[in-house]
Amino acid sequence: EPEVTQTPSHQVTQMGQEVILRCVPISNHLYFYWYRQILGQKVEFLVSFYNNEISEKSEIFDDQFSVERPDGSNFTLKIRSTKLEDSAMYFCASSTSGTNTGELFFGEGSRLTVL
Amino acid sequence: DAKTTQPNSMESNEEEPVHLPCNHSTISGTDYIHWYRQLPSQGPEYVIHGLTSNVNNRMASLAIAEDRKSSTLILHRATLRDAAVYYCILRLSGNTPLVFGKGTRLSVIA
Numbered sequence: 151e152p153e154v155t156q157t158p159s160h161q162v163t164q165m166g167q168e169v170i171l172r173c174v175p176i177s178n179h180l181y182f183y184w185y186r187q188i189l190g191q192k193v194e195f196l197v198s199f200y201n202n203e204i205s206e207k208s209e210i211f212d213d214q215f216s217v218e219r220p221d222g223s224n225f226t227l228k229i230r231s232t233k234l235e236d237s238a239m240y241f242c243a244s245s246t247s248g249t250n251t252g253e254l255f256f257g258e259g260s261r262l263t264v265l
Numbered sequence: 266d267a268k269t270t271q272p273n274s275m276e277s278n279e280e281e282p283v284h285l286p287c288n289h290s291t292i293s294g295t296d297y298i299h300w301y302r303q304l305p306s307q308g309p310e311y312v313i314h315g316l317t318s319n320v321n322n323r324m325a326s327l328a329i330a331e332d333r334k335s336s337t338l339i340l341h342r343a344t345l346r347d348a349a350v351y352y353c354i355l356r357l358s359g360n361t362p363l364v365f366g367k368g369t370r371l372s373v374i375a
Contacts, residue, residue, distance in 0.1 A: 154308075183362065185309075193309060193352075193365040205360055241308045250297045250356035254363055256308030 152176045154257035156242050162263045166231050171260045173225045173242030182225045183243040183254065184217065186210070193241065199225065200248055232264045269353045274370040277343045285338040285369055287353030292333050295358040300327065300338045301365070302349040309352070309365070312338065348373045 155174045163169050175182055184196040198205040199217055216228045225244075229236055239261050243254040270288040277283040289298065300312040313320055313327045315336070320327040326339040340347055352368040 181360075185365075192367050193303070195362045195364055198360070198362050200360070206362055208362075243308075248360035250295070250358050250361060251314065253311045253314070254301075254309075256310065259308050 152255075154242055154244055154255050156240075156257035156260045158260055159258070160261040160263070162265065163232055165234060165264055169229045169232055169236075169262060171227045171229075171240050171242075171262070173227075173244075173257060174223055175225055175242065175244030176255055177223075179244035179246050179255070181205075181245040181248045181252065182217075182219070183245075184227045185241040185243065185256075186238040187241065187259075188235075188238045196227070198248075205248070229262075232262070234264050237262055237264045269355055269366055271351075271353050271366065271369045273367065274372065276372045276374060277340075277347075279345060279373055279375050280342050283340040283343045283347070283371065283373075285340075285351050285353075285371065286335065287337070288335045289353070289355050290334045292355055293357075296355045298327065298329060298333075298336050299354045299356050299363065300325070301352045301354065301363070303352070303368070304346075304349045312351070314356070343371075343373045345373050345375060347371065 157172045182199040187193045195208050197207045197211045214230050239259045241259045243256045245252040245254045299314040301309045303309045315327045328337045350368040350370050
């Protein structure tokens with residue numbers, strides 16, 4: 151069964167460092183998402199991406215964050231200068247549909263620890 | 266955000282049916298009701314969705330009240346693997362993101 155894959159599974163970084171989290175969405179999917187989940191808290195929407203553009207972003211997704219689909223297969227989330235509060239599980243998701251009937255397929259997540 | 270209300274936690278015995286309730290009194294006519302679950306240490310997983318009619322798939326059934334102000338996710342025979350947080354989400358019309366609440370933590374007892 152096709153799945154969304156994410157790398158790395160766990161990254162430890164120093165505060166102020168840049169981090170890139172990578173995702174390979176399911177191959178025929180056109181809509182891509184990043185979510186995060188701080189330990190013990192709810193899953194929070196960060197950004198949605200379609201046709202090489204950001205469709206929607208939350209208040210969390212400030213200038214420190216950026217997304218890119220550099221080569222038609224990968225979908226990346228970059229955090230320019232990490233803060234302690236960026237420590238969280240980051241989930242990538244993809245979907246064939248951007249409408250409210252679409253099913254999102256999530257990856258297993260990348261755990262980011264900022265020291 | 267369109268709001269849903271779910272119990273914080275529920276408990277079920279293994280091999281018994283489980284009914285997970287969700288209230289969404291502010292639902293509008295074009296909002297779809299989605300259910301996702303998150304197993305421990307995993308990403309969210311789609312379970313089922315519906316608009317007005319009851320829906321069945323291999324994982325679960327979704328019973329939607331006639332006035333659409335509430336719905337119930339039914340797991341017909343709970344297994345230990347069904348222990349997870351279950352999220353009831355209203356997905357608004359258009360290309361709107363899936364917005365998660367706190368969900369219901371389901372414990373399954375052997």
